[in-house]
Each structure stands twice: as C-alpha cells, then as structure tokens.
Amino acid sequence: MNTQNKKERLIDSAATLFHRNGLMATSLADIAKHADIPIGNVYYYFKTKDDLALAAMLKRRQQFAAAYSLLSENIDDPRERLIEAVNYYAKIRNDYTKFGCPVGKIINDTDMEKDPIAQATALIFADFVAWAGEQFKQLGHSQDAQKMAISLMSGIQGATIMAKSFSQPQILADETLRLVEWLEGIPNKKITLGKAGIRTSA
Amino acid sequence: MNTQNKKERLIDSAATLFHRNGLMATSLADIAKHADIPIGNVYYYFKTKDDLALAAMLKRRQQFAAAYSLLSENIDDPRERLIEAVNYYAKIRNDYTKFGCPVGKIINDTDMEKDPIAQATALIFADFVAWAGEQFKQLGHSQDAQKMAISLMSGIQGATIMAKSFSQPQILADETLRLVEWLEGIPNKKITLGKAGIRTSA
Amino acid sequence: MNTQNKKERLIDSAATLFHRNGLMATSLADIAKHADIPIGNVYYYFKTKDDLALAAMLKRRQQFAAAYSLLSENIDDPRERLIEAVNYYAKIRNDYTKFGCPVGKIINDTDMEKDPIAQATALIFADFVAWAGEQFKQLGHSQDAQKMAISLMSGIQGATIMAKSFSQPQILADETLRLVEWLEGIPNKKITLGKAGIRTSA
Amino acid sequence: MNTQNKKERLIDSAATLFHRNGLMATSLADIAKHADIPIGNVYYYFKTKDDLALAAMLKRRQQFAAAYSLLSENIDDPRERLIEAVNYYAKIRNDYTKFGCPVGKIINDTDMEKDPIAQATALIFADFVAWAGEQFKQLGHSQDAQKMAISLMSGIQGATIMAKSFSQPQILADETLRLVEWLEGIPNKKITLGKAGIRTSA
C-alpha cells in the first residue's frame, strides 16, 4: 500500500517533471526530491531512468485511454465525443501554454528509430487516432477516418506549440474552437446506431 | 575572414546538430567536432553554450526572414506567396519527419519565461506570423490576419509532430495540401496592390 | 531443517557464483536470486557478504577434505591416490578452462595479509599439501614431501591458468598427464604400510 | 611532454594498482589519486575505465615483448635465454608472492569470451609462448616446442599462486629452480646457428 504509493508517486512526479522540463532536463534527483523519496530508493522500483520514463509514458497512455473510454461511454453521438475531446484541450490551455503537450514534447526531442521511450510515447497518439478514427467512421467517413483523426490531433499539437511560443493560451482556445466548428460541419453520412436507439442523420 | 569562417561554421554546426538531436543532447564537443574546430577555440567566439545557441537561432531567424523576403519579391500574389511557403514544408517533409521542426523543437523544450533561447526562437514564429499576416491583410482579411497566420503555422507544426510520431512524411504532405486548399479557398476581399501595378478585385 | 536448507542453498549458490564470476563481480543479490531466497533473509544467516564468502570457502574446504579422505580410504597405493587426484582435474578441465580454479581464483585476487577470506581459502591448498605430502612420505620422500606436494598443486594451478588463457582444455589434459607421468616415475623408496597389510615396493 | 607524462603516469598507476588489488577492486579514483591527477582529467585521456585497463595491459605486453627481444639479442644460446627468463621470476618473487602475477591475475578473474581486457591480456601469454616456443625449436624440439613453452609458463603461474597462497617467496624460488633444471636437462637435438657462428651441439 505504502509501497504502491511510492511507486505511483515516483511515476507521477516523473510524468509531471518530464512535462514541465522535458526528459533530459529532468534528473532522477529532481524526481526523487519531488516525490520525497531518497534517490537510492528510486532504483529499487526502476532499474534505469529510461524504465521510469517508460512507466510514466505508459501511465499517461492509460489515462488518455481511460478518458477516451469515458467519452465513448457517456456520450452517444460520436461527433459530440470528438468535440468534447477537443474541448478538453481548451480547458487545460494554460497548462499546455506553459509546458507544452506532454506527449508532443517527448515526440519532438527523441529519436523515433532508436529510442524506446519515443516509441512508447507514439502509442499515445496512435491510440487517439484509433479512437477518433472510430468516431469518424461512425459518422460515415470510413475512407478518411484515419486522416481526419490525424488532422484533428495535428491541430491540437500545432496550436499548443504556437500558444507556448507566444505565451498566449488564447491561441489554443481559438484553434480548438476552429476544430470544433470543423467537427460540427462534418456531414453525418451514415445512419448511426447510438446508445439510446436509432437515429437518422440530417 | 578565416575567423569569420570559423564562427559561421560553428553556428551552422550548432544549428544542424540542435535540429537533429536537440539542445541538451548536443554537447559543445559534438558541435566543435562537427565544425572541425578545437573545443578550446569555441570559447573565443562564444562565451557560453547558450550564446552559441542564441547565435544559431538568430541565424535561422535571418534565413527564414530572407526566404520570406524572397517570396515577397518574386511572387506578386500574396496568396501564392503563402502557398509557396507552405509547399516548402511539403518539400522538406522527410527531414522534418526525422528530426522535427528546428524551431518547434526548441520551443517545445525550453522555458518561455526564463530561457533567452526560447525567446529568441519564438521570434522566428513571430516573424512568420508578421509576414503571413501581412499577406492575409493584402487579401483583405485585416481583422483575422494574425489569427489566420498563426493557424497556418499551427497546421505546419502539428503536421510535423504527427509525421514524426508516425514516421510518415506523407502526413506532412497531406496536411500541407489541406492548408494549400484552405488558402486557395480564402476569398480575396480587397483590391490588392501587386508589385506590377494596380489590379481590381472581383 | 528448512532453515538448514536455506543456509546450505545460500552457501552453494555463493560458491558457484564466486567460482563463475569471482568474488567482487558477484553481488549478494545475485546469490540470493540464484538460491531463490529473498535478499533481506540472507542477513539472517550471514552478518556480511564476507561471512557468506567465508562459509562458501569453508564448505569447499570440507568437500576437498572429504574427497582426499575418500581417496585414502578407497585406494591403497599412495601413488595411485595422487594420480587419481590429478586425474580429477583432467576430468573437470572444461569447467576449469571456462572459470578457472575456484580456489586459485580467490587466492589470486585477495590480499593474503588482510583478508580473512584469503586466509580461509589458503587452507584449502594447505590441506592438499598436507594430504599429498603424506602420500609422498608414504612413498619414502619424507625430506621432499611438502615440496613435491606444492609442486603438484602448482602444476595444476598453472595449467588451469594457461588453459583458461588459451581457452584450451587440452592444455589441462596435457599438463595433468605430465604430472601423472612424473608421479609414476617417482621411486618408492620405502616399504609402505597399506591398509590391508605390509607390502613391498617394486 | 608534460601531457605525455600524465598519460604514462595514468597507465603506470593503473598497471600498478591493477596488479596490487585487481581490476575490479581498483577504482578510477584510486588510479587518479595514485597518479596525482584529478579524476575528471582521466577521461580526457581514456574514454572509459576499460580503455585505461586495455592501455595498461598493452603496455605490460610491450614491456614483456621488449624483455624477450633483449634476451634474444644479448644471449646466444636459446637454452640460456629461457633460463634467464625463468630466473627473472625468481628475482621478483617477493613482488609476485605479495600480489600474484599481473597477467595471470587478470586472466583468472575475467571472462575470456566476453571481456576485451581478458583477450588483450591473453596475448601476453601468447607472446611468451611464441617466443619461448621459438627457443625450443632452436633446440631442435620443433614438435613439442609450443607444448613445452606452455608448460614453462604454466610452471611459473602455478608457482606464483602457491607462493602467494602460502606467503612464501621460497616456493617461487624452488619451482623456478626446478624449471631451470628441467631446461638444463633438455637435450639439444639440433645443430644451432648462434650469433657468433656455427656451433655443434653436445
């Protein structure tokens, strides 16, 4: 219990500091201090810094996956699900403006070919594309579903970088609004089977 | 002259390696070796690593600025200028897919508030927004010019991250195409004053 | 009983790993894992790593001593006893070629003056010299018995190192054969008193 | 010059301490302190501890090779050369009794298959076997030359271990004497061509 706490604390501290300062600029000493754990003890839980980083990214992945599941469960309309997802990034715009996206940040400064952390992090985007793609399919855009999903996350990532560069959370607000409008304008080409029953598209 | 050469070589090597491997993962020794200059000599030209990084980012800024000027000089239609700018990113998509955007990369893992390098780098985006904003104004979108400019670079940055994450240059090709189509669809609301003379809008 | 088992397992694992990898290159964690005993529990049985090493060397000593006793019991002729002892090293030449002699290895990289482990290990050689010396005495070489015994073990140790250095078990085979021939050529200067009664030498 | 001195001092200190305390028990801090060089500076000369160890073993190899050359140059009779070589070990018996053989020591506690240091060290024995083998050939023992050379070094190595184990330099004196007697007893089966002209064997 207490132990579980420590390991979780380590992972959380790592995730937090990696987000704030980046992978390389965050030392294990920083993480240990943030988690209030003696540095020697870190190695009881994680054999290497990379292991801890992998765990941190995995946790982020799971958190995002859980969030997507929640959206799918609680919202019937796939379009609304996507809109809600986008709105999330509008809500946390201050955080992202200060520190960037915890996922995009890692993708940006790791080597996709050689670094296992990069690959583990990329899965978070892959998950999103799979989930969002599914929503687009449900809207009848089977053909373009994946491309649209990528475009959606691309919009969020780009907006995050611009917001950070200009230190203007408003940029994220503007861009996510644009994305929402885009989503709202997408025609529903298919009769969808929502949770609550049969509906007809406009 | 020779000295000037050395300094330039240092700056170029720094810019190249910062792009490839990031700010922190690139050591001064790496840069010195790449530029074929003895480490000890680096400090004759730059007081600190940060100074060299600042110079590298400044040079990038100047290169981009020169490119924008060139576009403005050589292309009459502001819309075409923007399209040409976007197409540049399509052309170098392989490089950006491997290493990310040299500007966005720095923005992502530096602290906007405290780090002078971050601020110097942000100017590159600011330049773009100023330049692209001017083009949008010339298209009669005075009101939204800046927002549109930001949106444009946002699209490029986002596409770069997604392309890198999936190791698919095609993503950059797709997204830049989307941006070009968007640019083509923007109405020209104004009588534009091209280089060659007065024109009338539709 | 169970406890005894655990302690024995620890000692055996320690002896095995010390032989394979040496004293310093073997961590307590390695030993505990090999013995399938939780690390924390090791310290119930042994106060320090050195204590465990001492126990491991003591066990080796006892095993060798038992083997000498067995030879003395089962073989009447002291010369044959020595030959049999030498042949043992020929039989296990592959093991010794890979890992060296478990005794010589420790002797080699410990400080005879300060390290109790070194001293405990040296007793294994002392035992051999005492036992083999006794055989030489029984062959009537009272004067040179100890020197001959040392020479015998010296031959085995040297051959082990050379075999390991060249990764050629054959070297151990050759050298032990040479030693056997030497043993066979030693004149029996004395009427020996075997187990079964009085015998005359050839 | 001064630099060369430092590098040499590092190598010499490393060789000395590796001999005294073994590879693993010697820390870079120990070596740096012994050479009176700040530890950070060690890495200017050697990228890793293994690199330094390799350099130290290489220097030993060169020293031994130089010694063999000297023997070949200064002594006409190959038998005398071998005897002189063996006598060397008698002379330094106190050192070897305390610390063991610097070569055999490394061979003993490294993994011949995986460790480059082990392989580099084995070359020292290979050199000896090549050189001593040549002497045996010149004595007309072409067939057994290599085996005899190995046997010779085997005798020295074994004696060293026994001398160290019993803390008795006399053991090394005894065994080297035995080896010398063996060498003296070897028949010269060949007409040898000495430096000074043609000679006939006894």
Add this chain to the structure above:
DNA sequence: AATGAATGAGATTTCATTCAT
C-alpha cells in the same frame, strides 16, 4: 525467522567551462 523496502556511500561517466601557453 522472514521479507520487501529503504538507504547512503561510492563508482563510472559526461560536460560546460577555464586555464596556460
């Protein structure tokens, strides 16, 4: 007796920066 967790000292290594010439 048993055990997972905890701890700190010390090892190797990297690197921006400084020094001496």
Add this chain to the structure above:
DNA sequence: GATGAATGAAATCTCATTCAT
C-alpha cells in the same frame, strides 16, 4: 587568436547493509 589540457560539478547507477514489520 588558437589550442590542448585541465577541472569540478553533477548525472546515472550499483550494492552491501539496515529497517520495519
């Protein structure tokens, strides 16, 4: 201006040992 060498702070990691239960 130029340069190889020097330096120390800090990072990652290992491990014998101890603690708490």
